[in-house]
Amino acid sequence: MSAPPTPATATATAPPSRILSRPFRAGTGPGPSTDHATARRRRRRREAAAGILFVLPTLAIFGLFKFLPIAGAAAMSLTRYGLDGEITWQGAGNYTRLFADPYFWKSLGATGAYVLLFVPLIIVIALTGALLLNRLVRFSGTFRSLLFVPYLSSFVMAGIIWSWIFASDGPLNTALHAVGAGPVPFLTGDQWLVLGALALVSVWKGFGYSMLVFLAGLKSQPAEVHEAARIDGASNWQAFRHITLPLLKPVLFFVLVIETIVGFQVFDTVYVMTGGGPNRASLTLLYFLYDEGFKFLDFGYATAVGMVLVAIVLVLSLIQRRFMEGKDAS
Template sequence: MTLERTAAPRPTWRQRVRDPGWGLIFVLPMLVLFVIFRFVPSLGAVGMSFTDYRLSGEFTFIGAENYRRLIEDDLFFDSLRVTLLYALMYVPLTLVVSLGTATMLHHVVRGRGLFRGLLFLPYVTSFVMAGIIWIWIYQSDGLINGALERIGLGPVAFLTGNQAMVLGSLAIVSVWKSFGYSMLILLAGLKNIPEDLMEAATLDGAGAWAKFRRITLPLLRPVIFFVLVIETIVAFQVFDTIYVMTGGGPARASYGLVYMLYDQGFKFFDFGYAATIGVMLFLVVLVISLVQRYVLDRENT
């Protein structure tokens, strides 16, 4: 007796239109909000970058004059350098802390939910509150310097020292504030690694470090690169921590691109030039994200 496989009937054109239509109806409210509050303002900022737009609402079309001015502005390149240095400190440190805490949580048997909530708690606090807390920790009679004085090392100027000290101190605050998000993403990636591979490696005599290096890291590579892209974007958008803790100082040692955008737009009310800085910031982040995406695709293939 032979069984004949009957082909499934092809959906009619009404079904092909109706099914995606229902999905569009469900996402339509969020799509409308995205277009109104994200897409349209972004296009408006691009258009504003070609104008001399003032607080009164009057504007004059000046073409690429703002971009020429930006290329000749030494402050822009100094701010870009500060932002790059900050990203080079913040992104690797965030990845290491997030991966370390995710790995520990993955092996915790009892109280996993409690520890996860405690580690994620800084992420849900505001940057302003985090900045105020860490100003007290970093100040000359604060928690860290108090401990250093007891062992005879003296006070350290965390927020008023050289550029490396200031940016490193700010990066530590941002890592403490933000690592919980990446930790949860990496923890989800760890849970998707088959336990059979770990058991087989244990039977073959592999230690914890060998299993982590040979199994965990290769299988976690797509998640790690996703975290790198997200945290790089976060690093280039840093503003709250700088605004609360240093105000761009000392001597503009922490004067990043977004802080420069804020000054031009809301201190000097030069909205056209501020929009130009925002467009250039978008292009810089886009190029870095594309490079990371290229590396991700190459590693996966």
């Protein structure tokens, strides 16, 4: 007759299902793994705290010089603020007056037309220049420096030079007269002609920055992918459309947002070359803000124009981001 099984033997001979179904008791489980998970969580908390401490000075400076002025401007836009320092609460009165002001809508239309001319033109020229520089083997650094020089010049100097070029007796109209085209009123004609001339000056002045951004994006693309496309017989256009451009989408989105913001903030070129004319054809939003704030000394109303401009740029940036994300998903 066999002896009854001991507890150790019963445990060893018990079915696996019975062993796994037994309730867990504190102190009998795998303690080292639990301690390891707790230590990992503590380490993550310490790393997060250290990261916050590192970025806290930057966040403080950014908030002091960015968010705080925006909040102050938002508050000022709800008041009537004069040079004498007297502040009168207006509430939404400045915005109601703004949306009923025909000059505001005229400046908004002029700014929108300028952006439609400026942004596609500077992206095409900057991307074309980056593609050409990316193919250069010799003297690429020299050409990069030469093409970047206009970006380092001031808008005032560029405006003065191009005002002379676009003048009725300037070199451009002189060359057109030599071929029988006659003088063209670049800065005194209709709105699209004037805004086109202003956009051309801004593109000449600023395309060097976007070109270098595009060039950095092209240099970061893997050469193996382009080499495989050439081996498969893809043409230059096919490689650009199906490889280069999709890989360049993050850079393209960055340039698109930056140049859109630059386009809505155009002021110096307008101030130097046209002064908002002729007949307010080049009255942009920032020039309208300048007139209301520094000519008519209505700072609360001018601040309301600035807040509307901030809202427009923010909404357009979000729309552009959603559009680029939708293109990536498709």
